[in-house]
Amino acid sequence: MRDGAFDQEEDVTENKCADEGDADPFVLPARQHPVDRPDPAMVRILDEQGHLTEHPSFPVDLSDDDLVKALEMMVMTRRLDVEATALQRHGELGLWPPLLGQEATQAGAWLALGGEDQVFPTYREQGLAHAMGVSLADILGAWDGTSHCGWDTVTTHFSAYPVMIGSGTLHAVGYAMGIQRDVEAGGAPAAVLDFHGDGAMSEGDTNEAYVFAASMNAPVVFVCVNNQWAISEPTKVQSPSSLFRRAIGFGIPAVQVDGNDVMAMTAVLRSALDHARSGKGPVFVEAWTFRMGAHTTTDDPARYRTAEEESTWGKTDPIIRLRIYLQDRGVIDQAWLDGLAEREEAFGAEVRAAVHENAAPVMAELMSDVYAEPTPDVLADAEEIASWEEDK
Numbered sequence: 240m241r242d243g244a245f246d247q248e249e250d251v252t253e254n255k256c257a258d259e260g261d262a263d264p265f266v267l268p269a270r271q272h273p274v275d276r277p278d279p280a281m282v283r284i285l286d287e288q289g290h291l292t293e294h295p296s297f298p299v300d301l302s303d304d305d306l307v308k309a310l311e312m313m314v315m316t317r318r319l320d321v322e323a324t325a326l327q328r329h330g331e332l333g334l335w336p337p338l339l340g341q342e343a344t345q346a347g348a349w350l351a352l353g354g355e356d357q358v359f360p361t362y363r364e365q366g367l368a369h370a371m372g373v374s375l376a377d378i379l380g381a382w383d384g385t386s387h388c389g390w391d392t393v394t395t396h397f398s399a400y401p402v403m404i405g406s407g408t409l410h411a412v413g414y415a416m417g418i419q420r421d422v423e424a425g426g427a428p429a430a431v432l433d434f435h436g437d438g439a440m441s442e443g444d445t446n447e448a449y450v451f452a453a454s455m456n457a458p459v460v461f462v463c464v465n466n467q468w469a470i471s472e473p474t475k476v477q478s479p480s481s482l483f484r485r486a487i488g489f490g491i492p493a494v495q496v497d498g499n500d501v502m503a504m505t506a507v508l509r510s511a512l513d514h515a516r517s518g519k520g521p522v523f524v525e526a527w528t529f530r531m532g533a534h535t536t537t538d539d540p541a542r543y544r545t546a547e548e549e550s551t552w553g554k555t556d557p558i559i560r561l562r563i564y565l566q567d568r569g570v571i572d573q574a575w576l577d578g579l580a581e582r583e584e585a586f587g588a589e590v591r592a593a594v595h596e597n598a599a600p601v602m603a604e605l606m607s608d609v610y611a612e613p614t615p616d617v618l619a620d621a622e623e624i625a626s627w628e629e630d631k
């Protein structure tokens with residue numbers, strides 16, 4: 240990381256209420272950029288045509304191997320999403336929240352994370368879950384009611400996601416404060432990467448989490464995946480100004496990054512995680528992207544947005560720009576892409592098999608993953624479930 244990448248000195252001094260001599264003292268400053276347009280300072284390294292421009296604050300330190308890995312991860316993530324959506328449409332999966340178009344936010348996080356960092360995801364970080372070792376059966380079973388999100392959150396470093404919007408941010412900050420105490424006791428430095436949506440920023444829990452993170456100097460990086468929508472609500476009905484600028488008001492250094500640019504995502508998140516891990520406090524990263532699919536498979540976006548909007552965003556596809564960049568530089572060729580297509584087909588079959596082979600849930604497991612050591616209440620509930628199973 241370049242020193243000072245997250246220093247906010249300049250913003251704080253410039254964030255005065257109105258220009259001098261302005262007749263109305265309560266006009267928002269020009270820097271309060273409208274929420275429905277990318278900020279002029281948005282960090283972008285790889286553009287839509289696959290051209291690279293170095294960023295002065297966020298150097299890219301990625302080998303060709305890393306980039307090829309990122310491309311493959313994004314392709315597999317998209318395949319998981321396409322298969323799961325189709326399985327739900329065929330009546331074989333209960334529900335699915337598509338992540339189409341948001342692949343680079345997850346691949347960037349994957350490349351940026353350190354081995355001891357812990358992720359607190361939302362329900363849309365399925366590609367990252369898989370890349371971090373959560374099994375397809377656990378990911379898909381959670382959407383079919385056959386598993387209870389009970390994967391091992393310690394070995395995978397991937398926490399269970401909450402469906403109550405915003406509540407995960409509090410868990411994330413609490414965990415980060417726990418890391419602080421572990422470090423004081425001689426533990427290894429680590430950071431928390433917390434994902435939340437644009438809509439989650441309107442929740443009280445999220446705002447309380449920002450207050451705690453800033454006051455406690457907690458080692459947490461908030462990634463707001465701004466996919467422009469909270470179900471059918473566009474960001475502009477939730478905030479008049481850019482989301483990352485709101486974080487600055489809490490005292491959290493913040494940056495907006497092109498969430499469809501895996502290089503920018505990786506570079507910014509690496510810097511942000513380094514910053515948090517080295518005891519300098521929280522960082523807020525707004526990943527500017529677009530939810531290309533429906534909110535979930537129960538939603539029909541044609542009722543609240545235009546096909547033109549979708550096709551405009553389609554041109555910013557995160558996979559295409561990285562593929563062009565790697566092909567232009569001769570890092571990958573058609574033979575490699577053919578091999579990838581074969582691996583993708585095999586992976587698609589694995590996804591379908593994971594759903595077809597999903598067994599009925601074991602009721603007792605409902606209680607076994609609640610706490611590391613069961614409390615008396617948990618034991619009593621487990622007993623009640625067991626006797627109910629016997630009487631069935």
Ligand SMILES: Cc1ncc(C[n+]2csc(CCOP(=O)(O)OP(=O)(O)O)c2C)c(N)n1
Pocket residue numbers: 361363402403404405435436437438439440466468469470530534
């Ligand atoms: C506390 C709470 N309120 C409302 C809902 C219903 N709900 C489910 S998803 C969602 C929108 C969330 O939008 P955002 O945070 O932008 O995440 P995205 O779905 O776009 O990834 C809402 C309102 C909920 N799950 N929890």
Ligand SMILES: [Mg+2]
Pocket residue numbers: 436437438464465466467468469470
């Ligand atoms: Mg959203």
